[in-house]
Amino acid sequence: MTTHLSLALLLCALLPLADGFCTAGPQQVTATHCLDETDNEWHPIGSSWRNSACMDCSCSGCCAAFSIPRKFPADCVSVLDPVACKYKVYKRDNPSEECPVFGAVGK
Numbered sequence: 001m002t003t004h005l006s007l008a009l010l011l012c013a014l015l016p017l018a019d020g021f022c023t024a025g026p027q028q029v030t031a032t033h034c035l036d037e038t039d040n041e042w043h044p045i046g047s048s049w050r051n052s053a054c055m056d057c058s059c060s061g062c063c064a065a066f067s068i069p070r071k072f073p074a075d076c077v078s079v080l081d082p083v084a085c086k087y088k089v090y091k092r093d094n095p096s097e098e099c100p101v102f103g104a105v106g107k
Contacts, residue, residue, distance in 0.1 A: 021064035021106055023055070034059035054085035064106050071103035 028035040033042040038051045048058045055062035065085045069078045076099035078089045087104075091097040 021068070023062050025059055025061045029059060036062075038062075050085070052082070054080065054082060067104040067106040069101045069104045072099050072101045075099075 025034065027037055029045075030042075031045075033044055035042055036049070036051050036057055038053045038055065041051075043049055043057075043059065045059050048056065050056050050065055051062070054065045056065045057063075066080065066087060069087050069089050072078065072089050075092055076089050077092050078087045080087050089099045089101050091099060
């Protein structure tokens, strides 16, 4: 019984970590640079950058630079603004009217 309880507590503690949106590092690495395959750009080892997919990257990997809205009214829609790297949530029938967000995952 205590084993099951311990396992349940461990899984509950790890659950928030599972919602992060990260990927492994760039595929091609030289002695001094690594390639961001999204933008096809080389970056010096040890540097960090934000690519065109709104991912904050280093040579070891990339993570989303935004939170993903999960709880908002049903008559609303969420859309990623690729310039601001931020989701906007607004009414389906009136894009000028913003909606409240009650929960999000990620950054």
